[in-house]
Amino acid sequence: MKLKGAQILFRALEAENVDTIFGYPGGKVLDLFDELFRSHVKNILVRHEQGAAHAADAYARVSGKVGVCMVTSGPGATNTVTGIVNAFMDSIPIVVLTGQVQSYLLGSDAFQEADITGITRPCTKHNFLIQRVEDIAQTVKDAFHIASTGRPGPVLIDLPVDIIQMEIEEADLPVVTIPVEKSQTPIVEECQEALTLLARAHKPIIFTGGGVVLGKASQELRQFVKQVNIPVTSSLMGLGAFPASDPLWLGMLGMHGTYYANMAISNCDVMLAIGVRFDDRVTSRVDAFAPNAKIIHIDIDPVTIDKIIQSHVSIIGDCKATLRIFNELMATGKYNMPAGQTDNWLKRVAAWKEEVPLGYCTGENIKPQCVIETLYRLTEGKAIITTEVGQNQMWAAQFYRFDEPNTFVTSGGLGTMGFGLPAAIGAQVACPDRLVVDIAGDGSIQMNIQELATAVNNKLPVKIVILNNSYLGMVRQWQELFYGKRYSQTDLTGSPDFVKLAEAYGATGLRADKPEEMEAMLKKGLNTPGVVVMDFHVEPEEGVYPMVRPGASLNDMLLK
Amino acid sequence: MTKIKEKTVSILVNNKPDVLARIAGVFSLRSFNIESISANVTKDPGKSKIILTTKGNQDTLMTIEKQINNLVDIIQVSDLTKIPSIRREMILIRLKVSTANQNSIIQVVEKLHGRVLSKEEGYWIVEVSGDVDEIDAILARFDKLGMDDFTRTGTVALEQIA
Numbered sequence: 113m114k115l116k117g118a119q120i121l122f123r124a125l126e127a128e129n130v131d132t133i134f135g136y137p138g139g140k141v142l143d144l145f146d147e148l149f150r151s152h153v154k155n156i157l158v159r160h161e162q163g164a165a166h167a168a169d170a171y172a173r174v175s176g177k178v179g180v181c182m183v184t185s186g187p188g189a190t191n192t193v194t195g196i197v198n199a200f201m202d203s204i205p206i207v208v209l210t211g212q213v214q215s216y217l218l219g220s221d222a223f224q225e226a227d228i229t230g231i232t233r234p235c236t237k238h239n240f241l242i243q244r245v246e247d248i249a250q251t252v253k254d255a256f257h258i259a260s261t262g263r264p265g266p267v268l269i270d271l272p273v274d275i276i277q278m279e280i281e282e283a284d285l286p287v288v289t290i291p292v293e294k295s296q297t298p299i300v301e302e303c304q305e306a307l308t309l310l311a312r313a314h315k316p317i318i319f320t321g322g323g324v325v326l327g328k329a330s331q332e333l334r335q336f337v338k339q340v341n342i343p344v345t346s347s348l349m350g351l352g353a354f355p356a357s358d359p360l361w362l363g364m365l366g367m368h369g370t371y372y373a374n375m376a377i378s379n380c381d382v383m384l385a386i387g388v389r390f391d392d393r394v395t396s397r398v399d400a401f402a403p404n405a406k407i408i409h410i411d412i413d414p415v416t417i418d419k420i421i422q423s424h425v426s427i428i429g430d431c432k433a434t435l436r437i438f439n440e441l442m443a444t445g446k447y448n449m450p451a452g453q454t455d456n457w458l459k460r461v462a463a464w465k466e467e468v469p470l471g472y473c474t475g476e477n478i479k480p481q482c483v484i485e486t487l488y489r490l491t492e493g494k495a496i497i498t499t500e501v502g503q504n505q506m507w508a509a510q511f512y513r514f515d516e517p518n519t520f521v522t523s524g525g526l527g528t529m530g531f532g533l534p535a536a537i538g539a540q541v542a543c544p545d546r547l548v549v550d551i552a553g554d555g556s557i558q559m560n561i562q563e564l565a566t567a568v569n570n571k572l573p574v575k576i577v578i579l580n581n582s583y584l585g586m587v588r589q590w591q592e593l594f595y596g597k598r599y600s601q602t603d604l605t606g607s608p609d610f611v612k613l614a615e616a617y618g619a620t621g622l623r624a625d626k627p628e629e630m631e632a633m634l635k636k637g638l639n640t641p642g643v644v645v646m647d648f649h650v651e652p653e654e655g656v657y658p659m660v661r662p663g664a665s666l667n668d669m670l671l672k
Numbered sequence: 673m674t675k676i677k678e679k680t681v682s683i684l685v686n687n688k689p690d691v692l693a694r695i696a697g698v699f700s701l702r703s704f705n706i707e708s709i710s711a712n713v714t715k716d717p718g719k720s721k722i723i724l725t726t727k728g729n730q731d732t733l734m735t736i737e738k739q740i741n742n743l744v745d746i747i748q749v750s751d752l753t754k755i756p757s758i759r760r761e762m763i764l765i766r767l768k769v770s771t772a773n774q775n776s777i778i779q780v781v782e783k784l785h786g787r788v789l790s791k792e793e794g795y796w797i798v799e800v801s802g803d804v805d806e807i808d809a810i811l812a813r814f815d816k817l818g819m820d821d822f823t824r825t826g827t828v829a830l831e832q833i834a
Contacts, residue, residue: 229690234697238744241690258744415738418731 117245117276118143120285121209122151124252127288130180132156132171132541133209134164138184139224140211140273145182156541156570159562161188163534165195166560168206170521170538172199174496176328178259179206179538185213186224189270190231194528196266197235201525202349203326205264207255208236215243215272229270237265245278249288257291263413264326296412298429303437306384306408306425307447313382315457316342319365322349322524323387323411324431330354330517332435333386339442340449342384343461345373347394348509349524350387356513357493362461363470366394367660368506371468371669374660376461377402378667384408387431390420391525400665410434468658468671470510477651478630480504480579484511486631487549487577490638495547496521496539500532500556502586504579506656508551530559536574537567547575547638554580554607564617567643575638576645578610581652589655593670614645623647677730678707680752680759680804680829681737683722686745687713695722695746698739704728708761708826719747725804725827752829759829762801763810764789768818769796777817784810795820 115123121144125133135155137145148155158164161183168179179199183192189210199206213222229239238258240251248271255267310316318340324333330353337344337360344354345362354361363370365377377383383405388394395401398420409416409423410431417426427434441447472481484507487495497512498521499505505522514520521539523531536550550557557578567574579585584602591599614621620640624633630648637646658669685691692711699706707725714721726733741749752759767777769791777796781788786800802810804827811822 230693233690233694234701263742413742415735415742419735 113282114279115282115285116143117248117271117278118147119150120245120248120280121252121271121276122147122153124249125153125180126151128178128252128256130178133180133182134158134167134171134538135182136161136164136184136188138188138211140185140213141182141188141271143273143276144209144211144271155182156537156566158534158537158566160560161191162195162530163537163560163563163566165192165206165208166198166528166531166534167538167541168208169195169199169202169204170498170535171542172204172206173521174518174539175542176518178256179204180209181206182209183211184224185211185228186226189228190226193231193235194526196232196268198523198526198528198531199266200235200237202523203264203322204266205259206266207252207259208266208268210268210270212241212270212272214274216274218272228268232268235266236268239268239270241270242272242275245275245280246284246286248275249285253288254291261293262296296428296430296433298410298427298434298437300437302425302427303434303441306427307438307441309406309408309425310340310382310384311447311449313449314453315379315381316340316454317376317380317383318342318344319346319377319383319385319388320344320350320353321347321386321388324350324353325517327387327412327431328517329387329431329435332432332439336435336438336442339439341454343376343458345369345376347388347391347524348522351509351520352514352517355515357515362465364509365666367396367662368510368656368658369660369666370470370510371658371671372461372464374658374666374669375464378665379460380405382406382408384410386410386435387412389413389416395420395666396660397663397665472654474627475651476627478624478627478648480507480581480648480650480654481511482627483577483579483630483634483648483650484508484551486634488512490631490635491547491549495519495549496543498522498532498535498539498548498550500550500552500559501527501529502553502556502584503581503589503654503656504551504553504556504585506586507579510656512551529556533557533560533563533567533574533576536576537563537570537572540567540572540574550574550576552576552578553585554578554582554610555584555604557610558607561613564614564619564643564645568618571642573642576643577634577637578645578647579650580607580610580647581650581654582607583652586656588653592653592655593659593661610645610647614643617643619643619645621645621647623649625649676727677733678725678727678753679733680723680725680757680827682750682752682829682831683724683740684714684747685720685722686747687718687720688745691720691743691745692722694743695724695740698736698743699726702732702736704732704736708824710826710828723752723827723829750831752831756832756834757829758832759804759827760801761804761807761827762799762825763807763822764797764799765814765822766795766797766820767814768820769794770818773817780813780817
């Protein structure tokens with residue numbers, strides 16, 4: 113039997129257990145989209161290719177599987193680039209399938225041609241330009257393997273239209289070989305060295321990152337912390353790996369971290385850093401970051417070791433395997449701390465917590481922090497939260513207390529405005545029975561607002577909470593603090609009526625202006641079936657605090 | 673710490689069209705120049721060996737080496753500045769020849785175990801090779817003898833079996 117390239121591609125996707133992709137058709141991928149009629153794979157039709165990439169990204173974060181998107185050549189492909197960089201920065205496994213002009217026209221400036229493998233070479237983990245129909249199946253196998261193993265990341269496959277139209281006898285197809293996995297087994301001696309160092313600590317801290325979430329090591333982390341009784345802080349990407357309801361939880365550290373997390377980091381003597389890359393939003397001034405601490409750094413990617421912060425003990429390995437070894441070693445009883453060794457430290461940390469808790473003042477207007485706190489209470493902390501980028505994102509990280517991994521979906525590394533709504537769509541596809549809420553600002557929601565149509569048409573009942581301050585809030589806050597309150601181009605007055613906009617898309621729109629309306633409206637919005645846009649008009653010039661000024665050390669915080 | 677060092681690395685790669693661009697990309701991202709590069713197919717035609725020299729801050733070079741190692745089509749990266757190896761370079765030099773400098777040229781070429789490859793009207797092309805540390809001195813010498821133009825292979829290197 114003869115098989116077409118497009119058919120081989122979909123068979124290969126099915127072999128990788130792909131059931132849903134996010135895509136948008138175009139001239140060079142007609143054959144691929146036609147194949148949908150014969151395949152078990154379902155496509156979620158987005159309204160912009162950037163939305164497809166973000167939705168695939170969030171789908172991957174929530175489901176733990178590889179996310180897939182499929183777009184046409186040229187502008188279709190280039191529109192995914194922001195989404196690809198976003199996944200690259202946050203190490204999210206996605207496979208991006210792009211159409212391409214005929215292979216014999218490559219490089220001729222053909223209609224809707226873009227050198228997408230060239231464009232995405234620095235922002236994919238790897239990419240492929242398929243040149244023979246025989247290579248399709250193996251390339252898909254390799255792409256999924258590369259995307260999901262080691263430090264995960266995006267992989268792009270560029271598919272010239274003549275190759276996907278080409279036919280080949282099934283019998284002539286080469287056998288697909290299974291790629292060999294590189295060993296990521298941590299070295300036991302290094303684990304012993306790490307635990308020996310930790311057992312001598314008087315002021316220890318555990319700092320976890322996205323690697324714990326991606327490495328599915330949350331249970332192992334919780335078990336370890338139970339044994340060692342050390343306070344835990346996390347980067348934005350690591351939220352949920354350790355329960356925020358645990359007394360040892362310090363909240364997020366860094367630029368908008370809690371006072372107590374930043375103070376603990378600045379005063380600790382041993383830091384166990386797990387699955388982190390020491391991003392500048394975490395460290396701020398590098399030479400003042402944990403200045404008196406011996407650093408134990410665990411990460412799956414050797415590149416992150418000693419790149420920003422010099423470690424004293426480093427372990428290259430996946431977080432789950434490493435923490436398993438840690439737990440086994442702890443069970444021997446050889447690495448227990450002498451009783452009472454950290455008592456003073458734990459008292460000190462508790463005192464910092466009491467001195468400056470996370471908070472805000474109430475006033476005449478709705479406070480955005482209060483919306484998030486109420487959302488947390490009404491959803492009992494069980495919603496999957498996606499965010500846009502800016503103040504809304506930081507307030508969500510501070511005031512929604514995540515107890516489970518893979519429930520906070522945010523653009524950490526790239527800080528992509530317009531991520532939250534398509535991400536909510538991807539998350540809802542992955543978990544149809546969960547409540548998914550996009551926490552947005554009035555600026556960023558407009559960057560991919562067209563995806564409301566995707567949510568409504570696919571009956572994906574995402575709830576959107578807009579913290580509407582009529583400003584590009586985070587930039588305004590910087591202008592307030594560092595540019596003499598000169599609000600250049602951050603006043604977003606003139607945005608559309610989000611209630612009417614929601615209705616125009618076939619969603620429900622609600623609006624609240626006064627603090628006393630807030631909770632009732634939130635309750636109503638969450639209980640309304642289908643897509644709901646909740647527009648909260650909040651205190652216009654509310655800021656995110658604490659704040660570490662760029663370039664300052666972590667213990668030097670603006671508290672209000 | 674900004675210790676500037678020259679480094680020669682040998683990179684064994686899958687012989688694919690975009691592999692060189694990927695390696696170059698890692699350097700350009702860090703604004704590092706590649707000082708010289710030579711690439712050849714190995715005994716196994718599916719694999720190429722790239723010998724590359726660069727200069728820069730040691731810590732950053734270390735990160736770059738690890739980043740190259742992370743690339744999919746890279747099989748092995750070895751730092752030849754850290755292990756015993758022979759590092760040589762070949763130069764082709766075109767010289768303006770007259771009766772006045774002819775004998776000096778022949779003398780120098782012989783001393784360096786080089787060869788005169790072509791003798792056209794008034795111009796010779798000679799081939800010399802040398803240890804990477806000698807190349808600049810050799811060029812300076814030929815410059816005085818009427819060097820018109822030259823081309824260099826860049827460093828080629830092979831590790832010694834100790």
